[in-house]
Amino acid sequence: MISNPLFASQSQTVSSDKASNTEAEAEYGYTVLIIDDEVEVHKVTDLTLKRFRFDGKRIRFLHAYSAREALQIFSDNDDIALALVDVVMETDHAGLDLVHKVRNELGNHLVRLVLRTGQPGQAPEHEVIERYDINDYKEKTELTSQKLKTLMYSGLRSYRDIQTIDMHRKGLRQVIESTSKMLKPNSMSEFATAVLKEIMNLLQLDSSAVYCTTFSEKGLHGQRRILAATGSMADVIAEDDSSGLPESVQRLFDTALSEGRSLYSEEGYVFYTETESGFQSLLYVDTNGKLTNAQQELLDIYCFNVALTYASLLKGEEILDTQRELVYLLGDAVEMRSKETGAHVKRVSLVSYRLAQLYGLPEEECLVIKRAAPLHDFGKVAIPDRILHKPGKLDLEEWETMKTHAAVGHDILRKSTKPILKVAAMICMTHHERWNGKGYPLGLKGADIPIAGRVAALADVFDALGSKRCYKEPWGKENVRAELLKEKGEHFDPKLVDLLLDNFEDFWGIRNRYPD
Numbered sequence: 001m002i003s004n005p006l007f008a009s010q011s012q013t014v015s016s017d018k019a020s021n022t023e024a025e026a027e028y029g030y031t032v033l034i035i036d037d038e039v040e041v042h043k044v045t046d047l048t049l050k051r052f053r054f055d056g057k058r059i060r061f062l063h064a065y066s067a068r069e070a071l072q073i074f075s076d077n078d079d080i081a082l083a084l085v086d087v088v089m090e091t092d093h094a095g096l097d098l099v100h101k102v103r104n105e106l107g108n109h110l111v112r113l114v115l116r117t118g119q120p121g122q123a124p125e126h127e128v129i130e131r132y133d134i135n136d137y138k139e140k141t142e143l144t145s146q147k148l149k150t151l152m153y154s155g156l157r158s159y160r161d162i163q164t165i166d167m168h169r170k171g172l173r174q175v176i177e178s179t180s181k182m183l184k185p186n187s188m189s190e191f192a193t194a195v196l197k198e199i200m201n202l203l204q205l206d207s208s209a210v211y212c213t214t215f216s217e218k219g220l221h222g223q224r225r226i227l228a229a230t231g232s233m234a235d236v237i238a239e240d241d242s243s244g245l246p247e248s249v250q251r252l253f254d255t256a257l258s259e260g261r262s263l264y265s266e267e268g269y270v271f272y273t274e275t276e277s278g279f280q281s282l283l284y285v286d287t288n289g290k291l292t293n294a295q296q297e298l299l300d301i302y303c304f305n306v307a308l309t310y311a312s313l314l315k316g317e318e319i320l321d322t323q324r325e326l327v328y329l330l331g332d333a334v335e336m337r338s339k340e341t342g343a344h345v346k347r348v349s350l351v352s353y354r355l356a357q358l359y360g361l362p363e364e365e366c367l368v369i370k371r372a373a374p375l376h377d378f379g380k381v382a383i384p385d386r387i388l389h390k391p392g393k394l395d396l397e398e399w400e401t402m403k404t405h406a407a408v409g410h411d412i413l414r415k416s417t418k419p420i421l422k423v424a425a426m427i428c429m430t431h432h433e434r435w436n437g438k439g440y441p442l443g444l445k446g447a448d449i450p451i452a453g454r455v456a457a458l459a460d461v462f463d464a465l466g467s468k469r470c471y472k473e474p475w476g477k478e479n480v481r482a483e484l485l486k487e488k489g490e491h492f493d494p495k496l497v498d499l500l501l502d503n504f505e506d507f508w509g510i511r512n513r514y515p516d
Contacts (some may be wrong), residue, residue: 029057192228379409
């Protein structure tokens with residue numbers, strides 16, 4: 001039971017099977033750790049298992065001559081499949097203590113631990129199995145050559161199956177996490193890729209695969225989009241369409257689409273499905289052997305269900321696009337009645353969006369402000385033309401009438417439960433408030449003004465100053481810059497003014513891109 005220093009220094013080297021230096025490391029499969037303080041036990045184990053193969057590959061053996069060495073090896077290697085653990089080493093229960101530390105301190109519940117003892121009286125089998133998380137208990141005298149090999153087969157198979165289950169658990173977690181992101185930009189690809197990887201794991205396929213769908217007109221000329229890719233083709237997911245695929249895969253996809261069926265060739269499988277709404281899906285799997293009927297069925301289910309999910313997301317996106325377009329059209333209608341250009345609402349939207357981003361608001365909130373800002377003057381639909389189009393200064397009565405447009409717009413839009421229109425109602429009511437509290441209609445001051453109203457107020461005035469109106473000519477860049485600086489802390493939020501002036505050329509560039 002005395003540790004041999006010579007062997008201890010070599011404890012993490014690959015043992016007996018060193019005969020051929022030309023054998024590549026890739027030929028090794030699973031790793032097995034032999035833990036025993038008797039040198040002869042290591043030698044006999046090496047000799048017995050010298051030609052042992054599992055899944056057609058050699059075993060990488062590691063050696064430890066004490067529980068302390070073994071614990072260090074476990075800490076340095078997270079791929080140990082099986083460990084044969086002697087009980088009596090530095091102490092009468094060193095092996096049992098090691099088992100406890102591996103399971104509880106290192107948290108390694110995958111490795112298969114087999115106790116191997118020459119002194120069963122020191123650790124009675126029924127007590128050990130009950131108290132310690134081990135997978136088998138053997139007396140050294142009963143481990144003949146054949147039984148040792150049988151133990152290796154059963155232990156490695158058990159580890160392989162548990163490793164597969166753990167891999168599937170992680171894959172399923174990835175799929176579940178991806179579902180929470182499905183409605184975010186590019187998330188459908190993320191979701192489809194996660195599911196595809198899990199399917200390939202479940203089928204035990206070590207292949208490259210790519211999934212794409214048509215989402216416009218049917219047939220060869222329909223637009224295709226790659227939703228998922230794994231293996232050597234993982235990089236093509238970055239492409240907007242299927243142009244980045246190898247020619248052989250493109251050819252198979254063209255044939256499957258033209259014939260409307262799945263097909264197999266020496267270059268791989270292509271699974272074809274079509275939903276009731278006309279969405280066509282193509283899944284290419286680069287595999288050398290034939291797939292079983294069960295594998296083909298699972299991949300067909302994958303294609304069909306991802307296509308249904310994608311079609312549903314596209315319909316939802318189409319509804320959102322329609323809502324956004326209606327907001328712009330309503331904004332344009334108001335500006336046309338005011339004899340102002342539709343480009344004004346576009347510019348106010350983009351300036352508001354960029355200001356919100358620079359201010360540090362969450363991206364989702366920035367997008368809502370961007371989509372709501374075009375309705376900032378929606379209440380002007382209720383203002384008489386004689387006031388709205390008056391070329392000169394409004395008198396006191398006319399000005400009081402003009403000011404009502406803020407509350408009118410708010411009262412119309414606040415009835416909606418849609419987030420964009422609710423924020424638009426807030427912007428209508430508050431974008432004429434002033435930082436110094438002298439604005440209208442509520443007389444709010446400073447940070448009491450909602451940030452959406454503060455952002456839209458600055459965006460609206462910034463654009464109006466540089467635009468032609470019935471009562472004024474457009475101002476030049478320097479005059480606009482000077483006016484905003486003068487109104488910093490008076491009319492506008494000082495921080496927002498600083499952000500706009502620090503990025504003035506970028507904001508002025510929005511005017512140039514969308515001229516009146």
